[in-house]
Amino acid sequence: MSTRSSRSILPGFGLSLGFTVAYLSLIVLLPLSAVFIKTSGMTFAEFWQSVSSPLVVSAYKVTFFASFAAALVNSFFGLIVAWMLVRYSFPGKRVVDALVDLPFALPTAVAGIALTTIYGPTGWIGRWLAPHDIQIAYTPLGVFVALTFIGLPFVVRTLQPVIEELEPELEEASASLGASRFQTVFKVIIPQLFPALIAGTAMAFARSLGEYGSVVFIGANLPMKTQIVPHVIIEKLEQYDYKGATAIATVMLVSSFILLLLINLLQKWSRRYHKI
Amino acid sequence: MKIKHLFSLLAAVALAGTALAKDIELLNVSYDPTREFYVDYNAAFAAHWKAKTGDNVIIKQSHGGSGKQARSVIDGLRADVVTLALANDVNALHKNGNLVPANWQQRLPHDSAPYTSTIVFLVRKSSPFYGKIKDWPDLAQPGVAVITPNPKTSGGAQWNYLAAWEYGRRTYGSDEKAKEFVTKIYKNVPVLDSGARGATTTFAQRGIGDVFISWENEAFLAVKEFGTEKFEIVVPSVSILAQPSVSIVDRVVKRKGTEAVATAYLEYLYSDEAQDIIGKHYYRPTAEKAKAKYANVFAKLELFTIDDAFGGWAKAAATHFADNGTFDQIYLRH
DSSP states (O other), X not given: OHHHHHSOSSSOHHHHHXXXXXXXXXXXXXXXXXXXXXXXXXXXXXXXXXXXXXXXXXXXXXXXXXXXXXXXXXXXXXXXXXXXXXXXOOTTXXXXXXXXXXXXXXXXXXXXXXXXXXXXXXXXXXXXXXXXXXXXXXXXXXXXXXXXXXXXXXXXXXXXXXXXXXXXXXXXXXXXXXXXXXXXXXXIIHHHHHHHHHHHHHHHHHXXXXXXXXXXXXXXXXXXXXXXXXXXXXXXXXXXXXXXXHHHHHHHHHHHHHHHHHHHHHHHHHHHHTOO | OHHHHXXXXXXXXXXXXXXXXXXXXXXXXXXXXXXXXXXXXXXXXXXXXXXXXXXXXXXXXXXXXXXXXXXXXXXXXXXXXXXXXXXHHHXXXXXXXXXXXXXXXXXXXXXXXXXXXXXXXXXXXXXTTTTTOOSGGGGSSTTOOEEOOOTTTOHHXXXXXXXXXXXXXXXXSSHHHHHHHHHHHHHTOSOOOSSHHHHHIIIIISOOOSEEEEEHHHHHHXXXXXXXXXXXXXXXXXXXXXXXXXXXXXXXXXXXXXXXXXXXXXXXXXXXXXXXXXXXXXXXXXXXXXXXXXXXXXXXXXXXXXHHHHSSHHHHHHHHTSTTSHHXXXXXXX
8 A cells, every 4th residue: 555655646657767767778878888988998197198188178179169159059040940930920931840950850961061062162152252261161160050050950949839838918918018029028038938948059059069970071170270079089089099089088978968967957047037 | 213313413403503603792891092993893803703613702892981991890890801091900900809810911912912002192273383383392382272181080191191201301301300391281281081082072072272182093083083174193203102901801701701702802903804903993003914004104203112111000100190199299389
C-alpha cells in the first residue's frame, strides 16, 4: 500500500525512466565518456600544453565570438520572422515557412559551398562588395555568415509555438489602457517571449560551436585568424594526435556545458521575474 | 560405374564453375588526385586478373586527404591496399595499430612508389603577376596570393612546404633563413584548404589567388580541364621528388584472404601496361619504357628526395608539422 501511494499517478514511470537512462547513456553519455577517458591518459602538463597553445586559444576566440554574434543576430531577426509567420497571413507563407527549415535539412557542406559561391570575390554578392574592399568569404565575417545561416531555424522554431499561444487580447488591453506601441512591445510582448527567445538563441549558439562543414568552406581556416576549434581538432587528428584532439574537445565540451547551464538558469530566472 | 563417373564429372564441372565465377572485392584507399588514374588502372587490372586466373576482381576506390584516409584505415576501414600521398601516412599504419609491418617500404621496387610526381606552380594568366612568377622566390614577393592546402591535413601540401623549405635552405644558406622564406610565402596564402582537391577548386573555380602550388599531375589536369588560355604550368628550378607510397594492409588481407590478389594488384602497377596508364595520367612513370615514352611531357628539373634533404619523413614531420613545429611558428609570429 505504502509503495503504491508513493508512485506517480501516471503509470509507466519505471519503464520510461529505464528507457530514458539507457537511451541517453547509449547515444550521449557513452561517446562523451570516451572523450574523457582518452583525455585522462594525459598528464595535466600535457593537457594544459595542448589546450592553451596560442593557436588553440585563438580558435576558441573565433569560435565563441562568431557563434555568439551569429546567435545574437538570429535572436533579433528570428523573432521578426517567427512573429511574421504566426501573426500575419500573406501569399507564399507556407513557402517561407518551409524555407526556414532549409538550414536544418541541407548538408552543411553544401551550405558552405553555396555561401562561398555567393560571397566569394567572384560571387553574386561578393562581386559587388569587392570594389569597396569588403570581403566576406575567407574572413571571420564569412564564419559569422555561415553560423548565422545554420542557427536561424533554432530561434524561429522555438519562438513560433510560444507566439501562437500569446493572446492578442493582452495587446489590445494594453493599448486600450493607454500604453504606447513601444510600451506594448517591450512591457507586454517581449517579457512573455523572453524565455523562449533565450532558449532558441542558446540552441543556435550551441549548434554553432560545433559547426564544421560549412565553415571550412567559407572560412579560410587560417590559424590565428579564421580557424575554428573543430578544425583544430580535425587537424590534430590528421596528425594522429588523438590525445591532443580529445583534450581540446574536452575543453569545448565543458565550456559549452557550463554556458548552456548558465543560459538555462537565466531562462528560469527570467520566467520567474517576468511572470505575468 | 558409368553413372558414378558421370556424377563425379558433374561435380567437377559444378566446382570448376563456382571457382570460375569467383568474385573478389578489393578496397583501395587512396588520396585525392588519384581518382581518375585508378579508375583506368582498375579496369586494366581487372582484365589482367580475369585473363590470368578467371576471377572477377571488383575494386572499390576511396579518396580523400591522405592523412584522413590513413586515419580511417587505422580506425577500422577495411582497406586491402592503401595508395597514399606519402610514406609517412603508411608509416602511421604501422605505428598506430601495426596494420603493416615496419619493412613495408622494402617489399616493392622503388621504395614502394610505382609512380612519382613533383611540385610545380600553376599560374593564372589573368593575374597581374602572370609572367613574373618563375621560381620559388617569386611566391614570396609582397602582394602575390598563393594557394596551397594546409600541410597538417594534406599530404600534397607537405611536399609543397618541404620543397619551398629546401629551396630556401639551398639558396639562402641556413634553416633559419629557410624559415623566413617559407614564412613570407605562407603570409601570402589567403585560404588554407584541407586537401589538394579543395585547393584546386578554390584556385581554378572560385578564382582565388594568383598562383597555385600543386602536384604536377593535378596541374596538368587543371590545364586540360580549364584550358591553356586560363592557366600556365610554371616549373621551378628545383623541386622535390614526391613519392606516393603503396602497400597492402596485411592485417586486413590476411583476415579477408585477399593477400595474393592485393599483392598482385600492387605489383601490376610496375607492369608496362600500368606504367603507360600512369604516364597518361601525368604521373611520372618509374619503368624505363614508359619513362622514355613520356619524357617530353615532363619538364626536366633538379629533384631532391625527402631522405637526402630532410633525413626521412619521421624527422621532417616532427620538425615541421608537429605541434609547435615550424608551420605553427609561422602563424604565431604575426
